Amino acid sequence: MVDNFWGAIIRLVIALPLVSLLAYFLIKYGLSKKYLQLGDKYIKVIEQTSINPKASLNVVKIGEKYFLLTATEQQVNVLQEINDYQEKERPENEYLKVLAKKFSRESEQNE
Structure with missing residues (x-):
């Protein structure tokens, strides 16, 4: 149970900044046609x-x-x-x- 909790936290710490950066670049460069x-x-x-x-x-x-x-x-x-x-x-x-x-x-x- 504790391993699942820390695994989820680590995935969140890695995934959240990546998704945020992707959203930023899509809005700034990809969606402004x-x-x-x-x-x-x-x-x-x-x-x-x-x-x-x-x-x-x-x-x-x-x-x-x-x-x-x-x-x-x-x-x-x-x-x-x-x-x-x-x-x-x-x-x-x-x-x-x-x-x-x-x-x-x-x-x-x-x-």
């Missing part, structure tokens, strides 16, 4: 930032065009097509922060 292949065209999420816990602002590349989207649990809205977007010139999420500030200023002026 940012590409969706549609025939010979691609949809790619370029940048994403959270607006609130249930909504995000996204720059998405569809084919050769870039779009600014908002995504919530219920819907996805296209805000505008971005004609002058240049990848990798700005740090991550910097372009979205600039756009968010621009839209917030415009909405404050319209109110």
Whole structure:
């Protein structure tokens, strides 16, 4: 009985960290698919930032065009097509922060 107890503890001490590491790497690298292949065209999420816990602002590349989207649990809205977007010139999420500030200023002026 005591041998079974210590054997179970040893298996738990070995298995738990392995399962935790596996879950971490699957979530970090394996489950975050940012590409969706549609025939010979691609949809790619370029940048994403959270607006609130249930909504995000996204720059998405569809084919050769870039779009600014908002995504919530219920819907996805296209805000505008971005004609002058240049990848990798700005740090991550910097372009979205600039756009968010621009839209917030415009909405404050319209109110």
